[in-house]
Amino acid sequence: MRGRGVLKERACKSCKMVTTLEECPVCKEKTTTNWLGYVIVINAEKSKIAEKLGIKNKGKYALRVK
Numbered sequence: 213m214r215g216r217g218v219l220k221e222r223a224c225k226s227c228k229m230v231t232t233l234e235e236c237p238v239c240k241e242k243t244t245t246n247w248l249g250y251v252i253v254i255n256a257e258k259s260k261i262a263e264k265l266g267i268k269n270k271g272k273y274a275l276r277v278k
């Protein structure tokens with residue numbers, strides 16, 4: 213039995229958004245399971261990390277996508 217209900221999370225190669233889909237729901241780029249760490253952005257306009265990563269919308273984003 214594999215972990216029931218646990219979906220493998222993926223990250224978009226373009227905008228770094230974390231999703232369980234194979235295609236990014238935002239920019240339609242392919243996603244990858246090869247990513248490290250994540251940041252949750254609640255207010256992109258006030259977040260220094262979001263600014264650094266170029267994130268404009270709230271959500272969960274990978275810090276590094278290979």
Ligand SMILES: [Zn+2]
Nearest residue numbers: 224227236239
């Ligand atoms: Zn994307």
